[in-house]
Amino acid sequence: MIAGAFDIGGTSIKYGVLNEQGDILFKSKTPTKAKEGGKAVVGQVIELTKSLQKDYQLDGIAISTAGQINSQEGTVIFATDSLPGYTGLNIKKEVEKVFDLPVVVDNDVNCAAIGEYWLGAAQGVDQFLCMTLGTGIGGAIVINGQVYNGEAYSAGEFGHMTLYPGGYPCLCGDEGCYEQYASSKALEQRAQHALEQSITLPELFDKARAGDxxxxxxxxxxxxxxxxxxxxxxxxxxPPLIVIGGGVSEQGDYLLDKLQRRVEARIMSSFQKPLTIKFAKNGNDANLQGAVRCLSLPEFCREDG
Incomplete structure (x- = not known):
């Protein structure tokens, strides 16, 4: 099986061609036409697929995307304003109208979790949590080797736990959500406010390592x-394992050691021994790999298979 794979985010679409073993035969990325609306974004996927077909005989199309996704129907249940006009869009049907190929669509963090379970940091671990620290915080729950979707295909919204009641306003309409304090974006905002200058996260970590x-x-x-x-x-x-992805995972042991110690200091001792925290091994590639795994073996991604 050769599949066209896509990872749709508010900023860019990462895409590539993968085989059934998860090997990436080709990959690239392009800016997302988010401001033009959801149908324009799906149009990009269609045009990119046509381009891939010039060089590859595709057997299917696998799509990882931001938003809450009904993976049975391929429909966007809800997406924030970073992808306007995305909520309610049936991506699977729109793509299948053009191509006589099987199409799967799932949430990006669910795909990342499956990718890491298949070929990354969670290999051999049938129960684990996956979370990504980015513009927001996404989550996925894997139980017995399958993604737990929840009744409305919306399980794993870790970023909207209330961390500080009455705190910073959140895009979900509430206040004090986890992602307003613990996302990569939140760290960048903290740094810019405290240092009174624009600074990237790699620069911030470099300054800290240098003793600032x-x-x-x-x-x-x-x-x-x-x-x-x-x-x-x-x-x-x-869980025995939490896999953390997102740009901060590139900081390696410097950050991981601090986080592991801080978590151990907060949790009850009976929870400490089985718990390991790891950074994602395959980065954005895991999203593409997980989406392709869902195409070839859908039982990994849906409880009902």
Whole structure:
């Protein structure tokens, strides 16, 4: 099987061609036409697929995307304003109108979890949580080797746990949500406010490693909030493993060691021994790989198979 795979985000569409073993034969990315609306974004996927077909005989199309996704129907249940006109769109049907090929569509973090379970940091672990720290915070729950979708295909919205009641307003309409304090975007905003300058996260971590106390303090405060949310997840799910993705995962052991210690300090001792925290191994490639896995073996991605 050769599949065209797509990972749709508010900023860019990563795409490629993968085989049934998850090997990436080709990959690229292009800016998402988000401001033009959901149908324009799906139109991009269609045009990119036509382009891929010039060089590859595709057997299917696998789509990982931001938003809450009904993976049975391929419909966007809900998406924020970062992808206007996306809510309610049936991506699967729109793509199948053009191509006589099987199409699967699932949430991006669900795909990342399956990709990491198949070929990454969660290999051999049948129960784990996956979370991504980016513009927001996404989550996925894997039980007995399958993604748990919830009654409305919306399980795993870790970013909307309430961390601080009455806190910062969130796009979901509530206040004090986890992602307003513990996402990569939240860390960047903290840094820019405290340092009174524009700074990227790699620059912030470089300054902290070089001994800048203020930069280190900003990161430490942010880690406290990340750990506070993980504490709740650990006490609810008692997972043996949490896989964390997103740009901050590139900081490696410097960040991971701090986070592991902070989480252990917050959780009950009976939860500590089985718990391991790992950074995602395959980055954005895991989203493409997970989507292709859902195409070839849908039982991994839906409880009902």
């Amino acid at each position: 106390k203020l930069s280190e303090s900003i990161i430490e405060q942010w880690i406290d909030d990340v750990a506070l949310g993980i504490k709740s997840l650990v006490h609810i799910f008692n």
